[in-house]
Amino acid sequence: xxxxxxxxxxxxxxxxxxxxxxxxxxxxxxxxxxxxxxxxxxxxxxxxxxxxxxxxxxxxxxxxxxxxxxxxxxxxxxxxxxxxxxxxxxxxxxxxxxxxxxxxxxxxxxxxxxxxxxxxxxxxxxxxxxxxxxxxxxxxxxxxxxxxxxxxxxxxxxxxxxxxxxxxxxxxxxxxxxxxxxxxxxxxxxxxxxxxxxxxxxxxxxxxxxxxxxxxxxxxxxxxxxxxxxxxxxxxxxxxxxxxxxxxxxxxxxxxxxxxxxxxxxxxxxxxxxxxxxxxxxxxxxxxxxxxxxxxxxxxxxxxxxxxxxxxxxxxxxxxxxxxxxxxxxxxxxxxxxxxxxxxxxxxxxxxxxxxxxxxxxxxxxxx
Amino acid sequence: xxxxxxxxxxxxxxxxxxxxxxxxxxxxxxxxxxxxxxxxxxxxxxxxxxxxxxxxxxxxxxxxxxxxxxxxxxxxxxxxxxxxxxxxxxxxxxxxxxxxxxxxxxxxxxxxxxxxxxxxxxxxxxxxxxxxxxxxxxxxxxxxxxxxxxxxxxxxxxxxxxxxxxxxxxxxxxxxxxxxxxxxxxxxxxxxxxxxxxxxxxxxxxxxxxxxxxxxxxxxxxxxxxxxxxxxxxxxxxxxxxxxxxxxxxxxxxxxxxxxxxxxxxxxxxxxxxxxxxxxxxxxxxxxxxxx
Numbered sequence: 001x002x003x004x005x006x007x008x009x010x011x012x013x014x015x016x017x018x019x020x021x022x023x024x025x026x027x028x029x030x031x032x033x034x035x036x037x038x039x040x041x042x043x044x045x046x047x048x049x050x051x052x053x054x055x056x057x058x059x060x061x062x063x064x065x066x067x068x069x070x071x072x073x074x075x076x077x078x079x080x081x082x083x084x085x086x087x088x089x090x091x092x093x094x095x096x097x098x099x100x101x102x103x104x105x106x107x108x109x110x111x112x113x114x115x116x117x118x119x120x121x122x123x124x125x126x127x128x129x130x131x132x133x134x135x136x137x138x139x140x141x142x143x144x145x146x147x148x149x150x151x152x153x154x155x156x157x158x159x160x161x162x163x164x165x166x167x168x169x170x171x172x173x174x175x176x177x178x179x180x181x182x183x184x185x186x187x188x189x190x191x192x193x194x195x196x197x198x199x200x201x202x203x204x205x206x207x208x209x210x211x212x213x214x215x216x217x218x219x220x221x222x223x224x225x226x227x228x229x230x231x232x233x234x235x236x237x238x239x240x241x242x243x244x245x246x247x248x249x250x251x252x253x254x255x256x257x258x259x260x261x262x263x264x265x266x267x268x269x270x271x272x273x274x275x276x277x278x279x280x281x282x283x284x285x286x287x288x289x290x291x292x293x294x295x296x297x298x299x300x301x302x303x304x305x306x307x308x309x310x311x312x313x314x315x316x317x318x319x320x321x322x323x324x325x326x327x328x329x330x331x332x333x334x335x336x337x338x339x340x341x342x343x344x345x346x347x348x349x350x351x352x353x354x355x356x357x358x359x360x361x362x363x364x365x366x367x368x
Numbered sequence: 369x370x371x372x373x374x375x376x377x378x379x380x381x382x383x384x385x386x387x388x389x390x391x392x393x394x395x396x397x398x399x400x401x402x403x404x405x406x407x408x409x410x411x412x413x414x415x416x417x418x419x420x421x422x423x424x425x426x427x428x429x430x431x432x433x434x435x436x437x438x439x440x441x442x443x444x445x446x447x448x449x450x451x452x453x454x455x456x457x458x459x460x461x462x463x464x465x466x467x468x469x470x471x472x473x474x475x476x477x478x479x480x481x482x483x484x485x486x487x488x489x490x491x492x493x494x495x496x497x498x499x500x501x502x503x504x505x506x507x508x509x510x511x512x513x514x515x516x517x518x519x520x521x522x523x524x525x526x527x528x529x530x531x532x533x534x535x536x537x538x539x540x541x542x543x544x545x546x547x548x549x550x551x552x553x554x555x556x557x558x559x560x561x562x563x564x565x566x567x568x569x570x571x572x573x574x575x576x577x578x579x580x581x582x583x584x585x586x587x588x589x590x591x592x593x594x595x596x597x598x599x600x601x602x603x604x605x606x607x608x609x610x611x612x613x614x615x616x617x618x619x620x621x622x623x624x625x626x627x628x629x630x631x632x633x634x635x636x637x638x639x640x641x642x643x644x645x646x647x648x649x650x651x652x653x654x655x656x657x658x659x660x
Contacts, residue, residue: 015517023485023530024508116479252493254480258442259473263552264466264494309480 025310033307037320044324045098048331049090053339056082056090064091093223096232097330097344098323100221100289103236103281105303105322108296109315110243110278113250114271115169117183118304119359121297122282125168125187127161128293129194131279131286132217134160136201139213154235158283164190165275165282219292219345221330232288239281240319246274247311254309292345294352295322301359385454386415387556387588388439393448395431395438408434410612412448418555421582421589423603425596427633430609432592433474433560439590440558441465452556466494470549474560474592476541478533484544485529488516491551512551519550522584523577539570546577550585557581559591563598571595575602596650600624601642608632624648 019026049061056064064086104122111120111127122128134156171186198217202210224232243250249270252260257267285292299322300314307317326344329351333344395409409431416422424432437443439450441457450457457465470491478487492512520526523543528536533544542562549557562578563571579602581587593599599606600620608615608623610632616623625648626639642649 011514011517015513018485018517018520018526018529019513021530023483024489025486026508113480118479248493248496251482251486252490254482255478255487255490256473258437259471259476261442261462262440262466262469262471262473263490264461264463266462304480308486309482310486 025308025313030313033313034316034320037317041098041320041324044327045094048094048327049086051331051335052085052090053334054082054085056086061086089223092226092229093221093330094327096224096229096288097221097327099232099236100285100292101295101299101326101329102319102323103240103285104292104295104326105299105318106240106243106315107278107281107285108322109300109311109318110250110274111296112300113254113311114274114278115183116254116256118301119184119297119356121294122161122278123291123293124184124191124297124356126164126190126194127168127279127282128286128291129191129198130164130167131157131161131283132291133194133198133201134158134163134283135287136198136213136217139209140201140205153287154284156283157287158280161282161286162275162279164194165279169275215343216290218343219290219348220333220341220343221289221326224288232284235284236281239277239284240315243274243277244312244315246270247315250274250311250315251309290343290345292326293349294356295326295348298352298355299325301355385418386451387418387420387453388590389415389451389454390439391449391451393435393438393450394446395434395443396446397434407446407612409438409445409609412609412612412614414607414614414617416556416588416590418588419582419586420604421578421591421602423599423606424590424592424609425594425599425606426609426615431612432609435609436471436558436560436590436592440469440471442471463494466552468554469556469558470552470554472542472545472549472557472559472562474564476545481532481534483529484525484531484533484536484547485516485520487533487544488520488525488547488551489513491519491548492516494552515553516547516551519547522550522581523547539566539573542566542570542574543577546574550581554587556588556590559589561592561594563593563595571598578602596624596629600647600649601645620647624650 018024022029046061046065049065050056050058060082064083067083068087068091107122107127108120111122111125112118114120122131135153137160138152138156168183168186168190171190172183202213202217205213249265252263252265253267253270255263260267260270300318303314303318303321307313326348329347330344333342333347336342391413393409393412394407396407412435424435426432434443438445441450441452441460441462444458452460452465452468482490489508489512492508492515495512495515517526520529523546525540525543525547528540528544533541536544546559546562557578559578562574566574575598578589578591582589591599591603603620605618606620606623607617608628615632616628624639626637629635629637629639629650636653638651638653639648640651641647
């Protein structure tokens with residue numbers, strides 16, 4: 001785009017010296033990275049479809065995918081056992097996992113920019129527990145089943161998530177700043193209180209239902225119905241697209257609120273929008289998959305090291321890599337102890353927790 | 369919202385209006401209102417002519433940085449008005465202000481690893497047209513790139529374009545922050561302690577950069593400084609604050625005088641003439657001699 005005839009050639013040449021040297025994200029680089037990641041995502045999804053309690057051959061996987069794409073009767077008896085497993089269970093679950101992972105990474109990127117803190121994560125900050133508390137309260141009251149037309153679980157999840165996000169922000173803020181330690185401390189305390197409340201709800205529930213609630217709380221993926229998956233696709237991709245639209249604003253916000261304002265951003269209004277969007281996404285994700293931790297923190301961190309901090313590339317890049325990460329984690333969760341399953345939240349926490357500690361220690365080293 | 373920034377920018381230079389005018393300004397932070405009823409800034413009035421360099425000096429806690437932030441539209445005055453090229457800033461959006469005025473803050477902490485070029489290009493933010501259908505992608509137009517390029521040349525950071533800001537030295541980082549402000553194509557540049565934490569060679573570098581920018585870009589500059597000598601050498605006029613009140617404003621020769629400094633700072637200093645410029649030069653008096 002710098003070869004424009006508007007510019008004198010000498011200037012164009014001088015400018016392209018640094019634009020092409022990888023100093024900024026050009027359209028060319030954006031397309032290359034995102035294109036590459038999309039190809040990799042498809043490959044990972046197809047690979048992971050093979051594994052589970054029963055191994056399905058690659059040929060059967062491809063056949064099943066073609067069946068779905070041709071829009072044939074996906075509940076027809078003619079599929080055979082591997083076909084039914086693929087079409088009705090594994091494919092929707094893998095797709096759901098990809099969306100959940102992508103959304104969690106997107107939430108992480110947004111929260112980190114908003115709070116100017118690379119350790120921010122919906123799970124660590126208690127936003128996920130807030131959403132989980134909202135959703136479990138809805139389950140306790142039986143609202144989830146009473147009005148099946150209104151998505152009550154995501155709605156309550158959204159309210160709970162938003163409430164805890166605002167609370168965290170108010171608690172940790174002092175003189176217009178958000179110090180790392182008070183933020184993490186506020187998150188830990190809020191998490192403890194919210195978890196206690198969730199435990200309280202499970203203890204007064206009838207035991208049959210509370211077992212299911214516990215499994216959900218630990219973070220697990222299930223196979224959704226195709227209409228539900230469709231709604232979830234529209235919702236998450238929609239919110240992520242709005243966040244993408246704010247990529248430049250996120251870039252400037254990371255410089256600090258005062259600088260962002262001096263660059264023309266009405267920070268109070270933008271912050272409210274971003275809080276709302278992250279809470280919307282967290283509410284939806286938690287209501288379908290419970291509390292899956294650390295994806296939102298680890299993935300943006302790694303992606304930032306790989307492709308830089310510009311949110312125009314960081315946000316979609318993290319979403320794609322987060323999706324792949326969760327699909328792989330879920331594959332491990334359902335194959336490691338097959339035929340029984342581990343909640344995927346345990347896998348991500350075991351992978352992400354130590355990484356979080358490592359980052360915390362690095363920060364401490366740098367400060368000393 | 370009132371005039372557009374372009375019209376506004378035009379009026380700053382062309383109509384002979386002062387670039388900035390402050391009328392009977394009162395300001396206090398919301399937290400200080402509870403304990404004691406003192407103002408952070410009290411009854412401050414002055415104006416800054418287009419193309420001039422004004423230095424704001426005063427003791428610690430005299431309200432220098434607060435005054436700069438009120439000028440930048442970052443803090444809202446409780447009373448009184450700030451006029452930006454004849455327009456009250458209260459009537460302008462943050463976006464309108466950002467297209468005319470850039471701020472170099474005192475503290476600059478970059479949490480995430482952005483490159484120098486990315487950071488400088490962020491200065492183009494107020495000039496970007498964000499359509500609701502653009503997905504926040506590319507949008508670095510030729511104009512954006514050329515402005516950033518020019519700003520990096522003027523501040524001599526072009527060779528650092530692909531380096532991470534976090535890896536730079538203090539002096540280099542300050543030049544990058546100034547480059548980002550220049551990419552904003554401002555007509556007014558506000559700097560808060562631009563030479564704090566820099567050694568003498570970097571202080572000279574930043575100060576002569578500011579003087580050069582004023583000459584080349586016809587910038588209006590307001591800078592806050594702790595260093596009376598920098599204010600004396602590089603500013604056309606000096607504004608002295610004491611306990612939130614404007615104590616004196618005028619040329620360095622009119623303001624940087626032993627009696628004024630004794631009144632403002634409460635201590636005695638030696639003021640003589642700079643051997644090269646003849647401007648006032650402030651040095652510490654001979655203290656208690658430890659060796660006697």
